[in-house]
Amino acid sequence: MKLIHTFLKGGVFPPEHTRTARDAATWNAMIPARCVVPLLQHSGVPARRIVQRGQRVNEGAIIGAARAYESARVHAPIPGVVSEIIQLTLADGRQSEAVVIELDGEFQQLGRSIKPRDWRRLKNRRIYEQISDAGVVGLGGEGVPSHTKYVLPKTAAVEWLIVNGCESEPYLSSEYRLLRERPQQLVEGIQILMRLLSPKRTVIALAGHTRSAVSGLRGAVAAARSRIQLQRLAGKYPQGDEHTLVGSVAGRAVRGAATVADAGCMVIDVATVLAMYEAVLLGKPLVERTVTVSGGAIAQPGNLKVRLGASIGDLIEECGGFCAAPRKLVVGGPMRGHAVTDLTQPVTKLTSAVLALTEEELQSVGQTACVRCGRCVRACPMGLEPVMLHLLIAQHDWRAVVKAGVFDCTECGCCGFICPSGIPLVDQLKQAKSQIRREEHEDGERAH
Amino acid sequence: MNERTELNTSRLIVAGSPQIHDALSTTKLNWLVAAGVAPAALWGFIQFGLPAVTVVLAGVGAAALTEAVLPKRVGSVRDGNAILIGLLMSLMFPPAAPWYLAAVSAVFAVGIVKWAFGGLGHAILNPAVAGRVLAQVLAPQEMSRYAIPLALGGGEFEHGATAVMAVRSAAGSVEPLQRLQELGYPRSVLDQAVTAWLNEHLFEPVGVVLPSGYVDPFIGLAPGGIGETSALLLLVASAVLLGRRVISWQVPLAFFAGFAAAIAVWGSVAFGGVALRGDVLFHSLHGGVLFLMFFCATDNTGAPATGNGMVLYGLAAGVLAAVLRLFGLYAEGLAVAVLVVSFFVPLINHVTKPARFGFSRRRRKPLLYKPRG
Numbered sequence A: 001m002k003l004i005h006t007f008l009k010g011g012v013f014p015p016e017h018t019r020t021a022r023d024a025a026t027w028n029a030m031i032p033a034r035c036v037v038p039l040l041q042h043s044g045v046p047a048r049r050i051v052q053r054g055q056r057v058n059e060g061a062i063i064g065a066a067r068a069y070e071s072a073r074v075h076a077p078i079p080g081v082v083s084e085i086i087q088l089t090l091a092d093g094r095q096s097e098a099v100v101i102e103l104d105g106e107f108q109q110l111g112r113s114i115k116p117r118d119w120r121r122l123k124n125r126r127i128y129e130q131i132s133d134a135g136v137v138g139l140g141g142e143g144v145p146s147h148t149k150y151v152l153p154k155t156a157a158v159e160w161l162i163v164n165g166c167e168s169e170p171y172l173s174s175e176y177r178l179l180r181e182r183p184q185q186l187v188e189g190i191q192i193l194m195r196l197l198s199p200k201r202t203v204i205a206l207a208g209h210t211r212s213a214v215s216g217l218r219g220a221v222a223a224a225r226s227r228i229q230l231q232r233l234a235g236k237y238p239q240g241d242e243h244t245l246v247g248s249v250a251g252r253a254v255r256g257a258a259t260v261a262d263a264g265c266m267v268i269d270v271a272t273v274l275a276m277y278e279a280v281l282l283g284k285p286l287v288e289r290t291v292t293v294s295g296g297a298i299a300q301p302g303n304l305k306v307r308l309g310a311s312i313g314d315l316i317e318e319c320g321g322f323c324a325a326p327r328k329l330v331v332g333g334p335m336r337g338h339a340v341t342d343l344t345q346p347v348t349k350l351t352s353a354v355l356a357l358t359e360e361e362l363q364s365v366g367q368t369a370c371v372r373c374g375r376c377v378r379a380c381p382m383g384l385e386p387v388m389l390h391l392l393i394a395q396h397d398w399r400a401v402v403k404a405g406v407f408d409c410t411e412c413g414c415c416g417f418i419c420p421s422g423i424p425l426v427d428q429l430k431q432a433k434s435q436i437r438r439e440e441h442e443d444g445e446r447a448h
Numbered sequence B: 001m002n003e004r005t006e007l008n009t010s011r012l013i014v015a016g017s018p019q020i021h022d023a024l025s026t027t028k029l030n031w032l033v034a035a036g037v038a039p040a041a042l043w044g045f046i047q048f049g050l051p052a053v054t055v056v057l058a059g060v061g062a063a064a065l066t067e068a069v070l071p072k073r074v075g076s077v078r079d080g081n082a083i084l085i086g087l088l089m090s091l092m093f094p095p096a097a098p099w100y101l102a103a104v105s106a107v108f109a110v111g112i113v114k115w116a117f118g119g120l121g122h123a124i125l126n127p128a129v130a131g132r133v134l135a136q137v138l139a140p141q142e143m144s145r146y147a148i149p150l151a152l153g154g155g156e157f158e159h160g161a162t163a164v165m166a167v168r169s170a171a172g173s174v175e176p177l178q179r180l181q182e183l184g185y186p187r188s189v190l191d192q193a194v195t196a197w198l199n200e201h202l203f204e205p206v207g208v209v210l211p212s213g214y215v216d217p218f219i220g221l222a223p224g225g226i227g228e229t230s231a232l233l234l235l236v237a238s239a240v241l242l243g244r245r246v247i248s249w250q251v252p253l254a255f256f257a258g259f260a261a262a263i264a265v266w267g268s269v270a271f272g273g274v275a276l277r278g279d280v281l282f283h284s285l286h287g288g289v290l291f292l293m294f295f296c297a298t299d300n301t302g303a304p305a306t307g308n309g310m311v312l313y314g315l316a317a318g319v320l321a322a323v324l325r326l327f328g329l330y331a332e333g334l335a336v337a338v339l340v341v342s343f344f345v346p347l348i349n350h351v352t353k354p355a356r357f358g359f360s361r362r363r364r365k366p367l368l369y370k371p372r373g
C-alpha cells in the first residue's frame, strides 16, 4: 500500500457531525405501508409507466420500463395495489410521474435466501442484461444507469477501475458501513466488473474515516485471491468526486466538462457494486438502498436499509424523530444535497442521506459584498476562479463565462461553503449553466 | 406521524447547495484579527502608558466615525472592518505620536483609501497600511518619536529612537547588537538573566553562544510601534489565527522568506560589513516586521487571490521591506513595502492564474481529454 495520496489543488474540510452514525450497524427500516415510487430515479429519460391505477403488483414487479438506452427500469418495492398515479416534484427540483403503492399481499423475496448464481458461467452480455433488468443506477452520484456507464469505452481501454470507498460527502457514513459489513460481496462484485471491463489496475480508494475499513477489506481481497489494490486517501472534500478521485488515485487530471472514462478510468461507488452483485448473483431488482439519517436535529442518527418509495418522514421517525428544531431538511449530503420542506418526499435511488440540520450546524452567513479574499479561488478543485465567474455572470457576459470554464464546474460546493461573504456562488454557477444552455438551444432553433 | 416528527415548516430554510457553511464570515474574520492584535495592544498600553492609549483611541474612533457618517456603500461599522483598519493602523504608530495625526490618518484610510474606491472589497490598497504611510509622509518628525518602555525608564533614546534607527544612524561595530551596546542602548536585567540561562542550558551544550539583547525585543521590552514590540504575543496570536485559517500561511511565510534572505545577504553590507552576514534575528525582532507580515500583509485588501500569487506578493514585499529597512529613507515604517507591491496585484493575479484541472498550465489547453457532448 502506498502513502496517503490526495488531489493537490483546492478542497475544503467541512465539519463532520459530532454524533456520527458511523459506529452503529446498518439496520433494516420498517417496511412502509405506502410507497411513492417516482419513474425518474436516475439521470436521463424517465421510465415508462406500465401499470394502471387499481392494478395489483408483486414485490419487485416492473412498474416502469426503460424508455430508451439512457433510462432505467423501476420496480415495485413492496407488493400491493396501485392506488394512485401522481405528479411529483423531486428533491432535486425535477418533475416526475410517481406510482403510489399501498402495501397488500405477500413478500416473495424478503427473508427468503436465494442460492447465488455462478456468474462466472454467464456471458458478458447476459451480465449486462441482468444489471439493466434490475434497474441498477449509480447510487452515489447522479444516478447514471449502470449498464450504460460501465461498458468498454470506444476511445480507450480501461486502465483504471476505481472503486469509490470514500464517503461522497461529510455527515455520510453509509459507504463505511457497507465496507465494514459486506466486504466479501463487495470483492465479488468488483470481480464481476473486472471481467466486464478488464482494467489494467483495480483499486479500492478509501478516504477519511473509511480508511479504517482497510483491514477487513484486505482479508476479503486475500481470500478471493484477487489483485485488487487498496489505496488510502486524505479526508479532504471532495475526495469522493470522480474527477478528484481519478486525480488522486491515477494521477490523471480530467477537466470537469469531460468524463473520466475518456481518460481510461472507471469509477464506481461501493453501494452500486453491491447493487450489481445482487442483480447478477441473486437476480434481485434494485428496490432498497442504504440511507444515512443524520444531523443535529435527529435523535438517533443511523444508517438504514430502506425500501425505495418510503417517505423521509418515516425514516426520521424511525431514528427517534427530532431532538431539536431543524432549520434545514436536506435530501442528500450537506455539500450537494437539496433542501426540502416536505416530509412526504420519497426515498429514491438517488437519496444517499436525509439530514435535519440545526441552526448551529448551518453556520449560515448573511450575504455581503465580495471582499476579494480569493478563498473561493484557492478552494476550487477544478482550478476555476469562482469570484471571476461571479463578476462575469453579473455582467451577463456569457461568452466570457464559458471561456472562464463554467462547464468545468462540478458543483462540488467548495466555493460556496468557504466564501466568507456568503455569496451563493454555486447557485449562480448552476443558473448560468442552464441559462447558457437555454440560449444555445434557442439559437439552434432559430438557425433551423 | 407522532409529535416528535412534527415540523414547523415555516422555520425551514430552503436554499441551494451547499447547505452548510464554513465557520468564518467576513465580519467574524475582522473581529478575530482584531482580537488577535488585542493582547499586543494591551502590552503597548502597559509599556508606553497614556500617550499610546490616546493614539489608539483616536485612530479607532476616527475610523469608526468616518465609516458611520459616510453614505453606505457596502458594509457598516458593525462588520468591524473600519475598526480593524483603525486598530491596525494606530498600532503601527509610535506611542508618542500626536493623537490628531492618528485621527487624520484614520479618516484618510477609511474615507479615501477604502470608501472613495468603492468600499469593502473594492479598495486596491490596504487602508491601514496606507494610513500609516500617510502619517509618515505628513509628519516624519513626529512619526519618529519612539519612547523607551516605562519599565526600562521611559524617555527617548538619544541616538535614534528605536534599535533599528540607532543602528542605522550611528557608526560603530558591524554587528547591530554590539553597536547598540556601544551606544548604551537600554537593556533589561531580564534579558541578561534569560540569555545567561539559555546559554547555559541550551546553547552551550551544542557549542553556540547567544549574545544578549534578543530577549528584550522577543518579549517586547523595546521602543517601537504601540503594538509592534512583543514578538512573543504576535507569534502566539498569529499561530492561533493561522490554525483557524483566519489568516493565510502563504503571505507571512513568503514575506519572511524574502525578508530573511534579503537581510542575510545585505544586512551586514549596509553597515560596512560583508555580504551574507546579516543578522536576520535582530531585524525580524525589531521594527514591526512580524506585525506587518502577519496582520497587515495578510489582509484581503491589496493582496492577490491565488495561492501562488500570495507567495509572490509576500516574497516581493519581504524583500522590499528589507531593502527599505537597510537603505531606505526611513528605518521604521516598512509598511510602504506592502503598499508598493499592492500596485502590482492585478499583474500578479494574472500571471498566477490557477491551472485549470485537466489543462496544461502553460498553454491553457485541455490536456488529453475532450469535453463531452
Ligand code: SF4
Pocket (backbone or CB within 6 Å): A379, A380, A381, A382, A383, A384, A386, A408, A409, A410, A411, A412, A413, A414, A415, A416, A425, A426, A429
Ligand atoms: S462548485 Fe464549481 S466553481 Fe465552486 S469550487 Fe466546486 S468546481 Fe469550483
Ligand code: SF4
Pocket (backbone or CB within 6 Å): A369, A370, A371, A372, A373, A374, A375, A376, A377, A386, A387, A390, A418, A419, A420, A421, A422, A423
Ligand atoms: S470567497 Fe467570496 S468574498 Fe472571497 S473572493 Fe470569493 S466570492 Fe469574493
